[in-house]
Amino acid sequence: MKKTLVILAHPNLNTSRMNKAWKDRLLQEDTVTVHDLYTKYPDGQIDVAFxxxxxxxxxxxxxxxxxxxxxxxxxxxxxQDAVLSYGWAYGSEGTKLHGKEFMLAISTGGPEVAYQAGGFNLFSMSELTKPFQAMANLTGMRFLPTFTTYGVRTLTDDEVNKSAEDLLQHIKNA
Ligand SMILES: Cc1cc2nc3c(=O)[nH]c(=O)nc-3n(C[C@H](O)[C@H](O)[C@H](O)COP(=O)(O)O)c2cc1C
Structure with missing residues (x-):
């Protein structure tokens, strides 16, 4: 499996079901680094060089x-604002991320049926994630299909665990 960096952003993992389960599962994989931003930077001061x-x-x-x-x-x-700087991640000299692959793993409160034209939230995940797609494009990373688990509140514990296994397979097989 390709060496994978998972940049996790959840402000309160103590109350999380899905992102906590994803984190715990991915931590067991040697080729995956889980980097928990809110734990590393409780004051919000990002170490850009790191x-x-x-x-x-x-x-x-x-x-x-x-x-x-x-x-x-x-x-x-x-x-994104701090780390993906001009001359490093984009611009004529900003080629450091060129050739890498990029993926999103997203959990939602709303059910899958809500995320489409005519549904409660109007737009699909592919539409809502366009800024991330454009970011990958500008920084020379190939955007891979997104992994989404919808309607987390209503999931059983078994479904939460299955989602964690499915995410790992998605990352491995993408
Ligand atoms: C500030 C805030 C904004 C949220 N916005 C959305 C949203 O736009 N769409 C949605 O489906 N769920 C939304 N939710 C629900 C979360 O996405 C959901 O609780 C989370 O994905 C569950 O994952 P967790 O168990 O790891 O916390 C929001 C929750 C909070 C606290």
Whole structure:
């Protein structure tokens, strides 16, 4: 399996079911590094040099998060703004991420049926994640299919555990 960096952004893993289960499962894999942003940066001050070094050590990058207001929790946006700098991640000299692969792993409160035209949330996950797709494009990373688990509140414990196994397979087989 390609060396994979999972950048996890969940502001309160103590109350999490899905992202906590994903984290615990992925931590068991040698080829996966789970990097928990809210634990590493409780003050929100991102160490850009550390983050850039970490990215260079991996071939595949995953953003893992619960959907908050149709996007990611805010520290992941802060991470993008700080780490993906001009001349490093984009611009004529900014080629450090070229050739890597990029993927999203997202949990939602809303059910899958809500995420489509005519549904409660109007838009599909492919539509809502366009800024991440554009980010991958600009930084020269290949955007791989997104892994989404919908309607987390109503899942049984078995379904939560199965989702964690499915995420691992998705990351391995993408
Ligand atoms: C601030 C906030 C915003 C949220 N926004 C959305 C949303 O836009 N769409 C949605 O389906 N669920 C939304 N949710 C629900 C979370 O996505 C859901 O609780 C989470 O994915 C469950 O994962 P967890 O068990 O790891 O916390 C929101 C929750 C919070 C706290």
């Amino acid at each position: 983050e850039q070094r970490l990215l260079l050590k991996h071939e595949r990058v995953v953003f893992q998060f619960p959907l908050y207001w149709y996007s990611s929790p805010s520290l992941l946006k802060e991470w």
